[in-house]
Amino acid sequence: MLLSLEPRGRQSRAMLWLSPLLAGVLTLASGALLFAILGHPPLETFKVLLIDPVSDFYGVSELLVKALPILLCALGLAVAYQARIWNIGAEGQLLIGALAGSALAVHIIDWESRWALTLVLAAGTLAGAAWGGLAAWLRTRFNANEILTTIMLNYIALNLLLFFVHGPLKDPAGFNFPESATFGDASRLPAVVEDGRVHAGIYFALLALVAVWVLLQKSFVGFQIKVLGLDKRAAGFVGFRERRLVWLALLISGGLAGLAGVGEVTGPIGQLVPQVSPGYGYAAITVAFLGRLNPIGILFAGLLMALLYLGGENAQMAANLPQSITQLFQGMVLFFLLACDVLILYRPRLKLKWAKRAALQKAAA
Amino acid sequence: MSFDTASTPRLQMRGITKRYPGTLANDRVELSIQPGEIRALLGENGAGKSTLMKIIYGVTQPDEGEIIWHGEPLKMRDPAQARGLGIGMVFQHFSLFETLSVAENIALAMGAAAGTPKQLEPRIREVSQRYGMALEPHRLVHSLSIGERQRVEIVRCLMQDIKLLILDEPTSVLTPQEADELFVTLRHLAAEGCSILFISHKLGEVRALCQSATVLRGGKVSGHCVPTECSDMDLARLMVGAAEGLEASYPKVHGGLTRLRVDDLNWHNADPFGTSLAQCRLEVRSGEIVGIAGVAGNGQDELLALLSGEVRLPSTERERITLDNQPVANLYPDARRQLGLTFVPAERLGHGAVPDMSLADNALLTGFQMGLTRAGMINHGKVMAFADKIIADYAVKTPDAHTTARSLSGGNLQKFILGREILQQPKLLVAAHPTWGVDVGAAAAIHRSLIALRDAGAAILVISEDLDELFQISDRIGALCSGRLSPLAETAQTTPVEVGRWMAGEFEPVTHA
Numbered sequence: 001m002l003l004s005l006e007p008r009g010r011q012s013r014a015m016l017w018l019s020p021l022l023a024g025v026l027t028l029a030s031g032a033l034l035f036a037i038l039g040h041p042p043l044e045t046f047k048v049l050l051i052d053p054v055s056d057f058y059g060v061s062e063l064l065v066k067a068l069p070i071l072l073c074a075l076g077l078a079v080a081y082q083a084r085i086w087n088i089g090a091e092g093q094l095l096i097g098a099l100a101g102s103a104l105a106v107h108i109i110d111w112e113s114r115w116a117l118t119l120v121l122a123a124g125t126l127a128g129a130a131w132g133g134l135a136a137w138l139r140t141r142f143n144a145n146e147i148l149t150t151i152m153l154n155y156i157a158l159n160l161l162l163f164f165v166h167g168p169l170k171d172p173a174g175f176n177f178p179e180s181a182t183f184g185d186a187s188r189l190p191a192v193v194e195d196g197r198v199h200a201g202i203y204f205a206l207l208a209l210v211a212v213w214v215l216l217q218k219s220f221v222g223f224q225i226k227v228l229g230l231d232k233r234a235a236g237f238v239g240f241r242e243r244r245l246v247w248l249a250l251l252i253s254g255g256l257a258g259l260a261g262v263g264e265v266t267g268p269i270g271q272l273v274p275q276v277s278p279g280y281g282y283a284a285i286t287v288a289f290l291g292r293l294n295p296i297g298i299l300f301a302g303l304l305m306a307l308l309y310l311g312g313e314n315a316q317m318a319a320n321l322p323q324s325i326t327q328l329f330q331g332m333v334l335f336f337l338l339a340c341d342v343l344i345l346y347r348p349r350l351k352l353k354w355a356k357r358a359a360l361q362k363a364a365a
Numbered sequence: 366m367s368f369d370t371a372s373t374p375r376l377q378m379r380g381i382t383k384r385y386p387g388t389l390a391n392d393r394v395e396l397s398i399q400p401g402e403i404r405a406l407l408g409e410n411g412a413g414k415s416t417l418m419k420i421i422y423g424v425t426q427p428d429e430g431e432i433i434w435h436g437e438p439l440k441m442r443d444p445a446q447a448r449g450l451g452i453g454m455v456f457q458h459f460s461l462f463e464t465l466s467v468a469e470n471i472a473l474a475m476g477a478a479a480g481t482p483k484q485l486e487p488r489i490r491e492v493s494q495r496y497g498m499a500l501e502p503h504r505l506v507h508s509l510s511i512g513e514r515q516r517v518e519i520v521r522c523l524m525q526d527i528k529l530l531i532l533d534e535p536t537s538v539l540t541p542q543e544a545d546e547l548f549v550t551l552r553h554l555a556a557e558g559c560s561i562l563f564i565s566h567k568l569g570e571v572r573a574l575c576q577s578a579t580v581l582r583g584g585k586v587s588g589h590c591v592p593t594e595c596s597d598m599d600l601a602r603l604m605v606g607a608a609e610g611l612e613a614s615y616p617k618v619h620g621g622l623t624r625l626r627v628d629d630l631n632w633h634n635a636d637p638f639g640t641s642l643a644q645c646r647l648e649v650r651s652g653e654i655v656g657i658a659g660v661a662g663n664g665q666d667e668l669l670a671l672l673s674g675e676v677r678l679p680s681t682e683r684e685r686i687t688l689d690n691q692p693v694a695n696l697y698p699d700a701r702r703q704l705g706l707t708f709v710p711a712e713r714l715g716h717g718a719v720p721d722m723s724l725a726d727n728a729l730l731t732g733f734q735m736g737l738t739r740a741g742m743i744n745h746g747k748v749m750a751f752a753d754k755i756i757a758d759y760a761v762k763t764p765d766a767h768t769t770a771r772s773l774s775g776g777n778l779q780k781f782i783l784g785r786e787i788l789q790q791p792k793l794l795v796a797a798h799p800t801w802g803v804d805v806g807a808a809a810a811i812h813r814s815l816i817a818l819r820d821a822g823a824a825i826l827v828i829s830e831d832l833d834e835l836f837q838i839s840d841r842i843g844a845l846c847s848g849r850l851s852p853l854a855e856t857a858q859t860t861p862v863e864v865g866r867w868m869a870g871e872f873e874p875v876t877h878a
Contacts (some may be wrong), residue, residue, distance in 0.1 A: 233716045241697070
């Protein structure tokens, strides 16, 4: 092996900050090479990909609209992942949240009271939490692996949503399109700026950010969650209740995903459609790990992810870049970021191949 | 010392120096071992023994100095090369896969060329019988006791053509009888020409087994000697410098009120390889230390889990274990802690402490009921103060409380865990193997802390496989065998031979009073 990694023994503080920078440099370098080979001027392409999408106020607002559901899901996932509960089901929890919120919203379409929005949001959040709770019940009652159950629950959630949007919840006056009726104004999330789509969901995301940060960094429950994740035997030895913590973690992550879903239908979309989520719940898994399961890290990772989405769309339109190239570039960003994080715990060391071979030959002889 | 001139040494280390950031782990260390020689390597934790062993075994490379094998200098690049040369090592922390069988573990370690687990089975049986170490190749490692796991590690080394066997504190998990059997094995091996490097803290054993000893202190060789010509005090002085309080004998006392009562405790173990407990009776009074001896795997783990609350009885059976007359057998560990129980488990890393968490977080782990949290929030200032107090009061060697538990040496982490439990001022402390793998200096410090806690009026139950230790510190003593507990006797009134018989199951069952 030419390059070997040896454990540092403790986290490198410097690398904690340097690793994203290094990843950025590596991405730009290899991205430039990629674009140059394909005949696109690198600097211009970077501008189209990374700067143009957020060069005006509308762009920033769109960035936030994209980032909000990812952030909410990823924050919830961070709680579960800290306990080593591998909830892959944020997507399903999000869809169920959207579905439940919509089901209530179309029934109270004529309400004018602000309670309508509160009830709809609560319905979506609770439904998402219940969907997460289902996985918790399966795990604590039957010891069913949550990775499998949450993935399967994603498909059930998607098909439930499709059934309702094609059937009971379809707008009778909607020319048979698979859409619900447009919600009443009282159950819509108000926009927070005049000329952008960013909506009041941003307050929930900020609130969730602070709440999850306090939970994980400051609270004793968060400490128990982390102990359970790192060392189940030690958690049992002091009497931390595994069942309760599993329930709590899955309810929180399900609830936040549900809130993300109901925030989409009451916010930018305004009705239930089959394409509520372009895979926010899956993107959130990447974002949660990219943010190192830390709420602040997740904030940056979520914004970066949203920027990559927007930049990809923009590059297809403005620079005539094929979609596969933009996806390749997105993959590169994520790869370098995660790869460089290895340097936090490990120190790279160059080893010369021939020297080792010689030693082995000598040993054999 | 006839070997010194007899032939070329099997292994020579010359001027070995190894620096780690902030420490000089080995400082111009010289060591040499002849074919057929059993040499002891003595030293406190942190003296540099492990580093030296890792260098011999190719795990790390020295910064300076050379290794000479059969008279030829060579560079030891990795453990595979060391094994190829015929060097075997039994680590203190076993490197076995718990979900695999004995044969599979051995096959994995030996590499594909050695054959499949099935092909190895006859040879495993043969080796284990030849050296008197009963081992069933089919059994899964997780169902083995610590002592049996060690046998797997030793047998694994003996499967190859072994020239140098390194053992890191091998007897810490054995009964005196078992240790004697191991010594027979080792002498047998040495007679066949295998060199043995024996790391131990038990000076009596070193004297019984080893022809020569090298003592390390602070990374340097502080002396070579012939163990049979040195007293314990001489050896200890080489190891720790000032040897105060190392040979302390503590006055035996009579306890006061009954704190812990275990009454006719029966517990069926669902694990076919585990031990079930039958009719265990036990009382621990305030101000006394009760010691429970026994060979690993005779119900210690099960009894400990029932006492700590990791395993609970149904509430109809809650009277089986009482603490200050309060039934606790159905309570969770945190509820028992609230009643004044604290607990030092057998495994330091992964059970008593979370390896990847800082010492501060590990202080919070069991200390949370000492007002370290408020309204569900952690008071980081108080946690740090508590951790710093443990580190200061119990002389834990660590840069600071932010260091992870994993990076501490065994003895230091044990002092930390014990300090954490004692500073909670328990009414009852249950400690499992409190000095397992801990050096002489740290062991003496741990014993002094236990005696001080006893004299402050706490009840202490120590479960240990180290009979010398139990005789040194406990006021009353008993033994576990096959899940049954012998009657307790005053330590002053009994002998190691008698307790050894109890460990083998020769006692009358306790009858109802």
